[in-house]
Amino acid sequence: MSSTHRWLNRTLLAVLGLILVAVGALTAAAGLVPDVAEAWTSTGATAVNGLPALLASAPLTADTSWWTIAALALVVVCVALLIGWIASQGGGRTSTVGRQGSAMGNTTVETSLVADALRTALEENGQILAVAVSSWRVRRQTGLRVRVxxxxGASPGAVVAAANEAIAGLDTLLxxxxxxxxxxQTGARTRFTRTRRVD
Amino acid sequence: MSELLHTRRLLRRETHSSRAGASVTAAVVGLLGLAWLGTEAVLSLLDQPPLVANPPSMLQWAADLPESTLPWGLAAAGIGLALIGLVLLLVAVTPGTKALHVVDQDRTAVVVDSEVIAAAVSRRTRQEAGLDPDQVSTRVDRRRITVDVRPTSGSPLDESTIRSAVEDELSGYGLRPEPTVRINIRHEGALGI
Known part of the structure; x- marks a missing residue:
């Protein structure tokens, strides 16, 4: 329900997966096919031999090169992007459900008001143990999640009907x-309570 | 209209995994690797002894890998890497549906946990057949509900009555897609219930 960028997650995971598959296939081929191993070693040797010349081509001081600084900068940029990726997970929870402005001022409806209204309406029901209400801002629109x-052993049909009735009441209230x-959903309280034998 | 669209979006977000866990894991592993590389690079810039190896010798190691490693070891390492990559690809491509069932509604989007449905079906079966809680267990899959009944020894049960009771119970839920029901009455009965 959070505003996690799901396509971003999946795209990045797919790209990482493809890179790993490619590297793995190349490594396995180097182990199994002598030609690939030879190509690997010769390419590697060229790279190792070419490195001092490359580093010398853009000297910063006597023994450091701009290329080293560039490589380090690349590492830092990648680190920043990865931290950004982690930080982009989740989020979007808000404490206001709606806002209406007029010449007189703004009116905001807090989630706690909606939560109290729904909880009072639903917790009278003997089949319902707990109600949790949270509001989420997903793609510039606020939505409500009601966890019941x-x-x-309670019949989901009856529970859903009760929830719908409470939400119809909320519609008229707002x-x-x-x-x-x-x-x-089930939760800790469901697990620790017994079934009603009489209903 | 936009409200309905948004409700459907919320429903999709609730029933499918966001892949946040896999993403965070992948990012943390990448961060650890990069942090190590960065540290080695800085240490070599400052002419300090490396933690494991300095960047030039890392390059040398990678270049000599096919010569310095046993071929089968290299192949095994490659296959291992490719398998990890394949797992990541699968995580990215598969829908990641959660064990939630969608209930048809007009005003709201409703999802019900499989466990809730299983408990309700078990309760109804038990009431219908007059059984103890231990004698009925229900398994709810995406499209199939299996009710496993262990009758009391000496009093046989009628499958069709249980089936119609379960179907009657489910018809009130409005699950989408509608699951098929399987009743499995065990041959051995329960004693001392």
Whole structure:
């Protein structure tokens, strides 16, 4: 539900995967095919022999080269990009559901108001143990996630019906229909409570 | 209309993995490697002794790899790398669907955990056949629900009544796609229940 860039994740993982497959295939081929091993060694030898000349071509001081600095800068840039990738995971949770502006000022609806309303409406239901409400901003639009933890063995049909009724009430309360996702899931409290034998 | 579209987007985000875990793992492994490379480069710039090897000798090592390593060792290492790459590719390409079932609704998007459905089906079966909780277990897959019943020894059960009860229970959920039901009544009965 968070605003993680899913396509970015998948694209980068696919690119990394392809690189690893290519490198792995090349390495395996070098082990299995003598010609590839020979080509590898000769290319490597050219690179090793050419390195001093390359480093000398752009000297910074007597024994350091601009190329070393450039390589180091490349490493730093890659590190920054990877940190950016990690930082881009998750996010998007907000504490306001909606905002309306007029000449008189702005009105914001906090998520806690919606959460309280839904919790009061749903927790009276004997089949529902816990309700958690969070709001998420995904692609410039706010959506609500309502996590409902039913009692063990409760019929999802009844639970969903109760949730829908509560959300219809929320619609009239707010006068606006926010996108809502209801997730009926088990949790710690479901596991530690017994089934209702009588219902 | 945009509200409906957004609801569907939320539904997709809830039922499919974001691959955040794999991404963070890959990025951390990459960061560790780069941090090491960067440290070695800085150490060699400052004329300090390297941690493991300085950059020129790393290049030399890579160039001599086919000569200094046993061929099968190189092949095994290559296959290992390729396998890791293949796993990453699979993670990127497969949908990563979670064990959640989508329920048809107009106003909201609704998903139900497989475990919740399994518990409800077990409860209904138990009530229908008058069994103890230990005698019924249900397994919910994407498209199939398997109810495993162990009847009380000496009192046989009718499969069709259980099946119709389970189907009646499921018809109220509106699962999409609708799963098929399999009732599996075991031959050995339970004693002392």
């Amino acid at each position: 933890q039913p009692r063990r 006068g606006e229909r926010i996108p809502v996702l209801v997730s009926v």
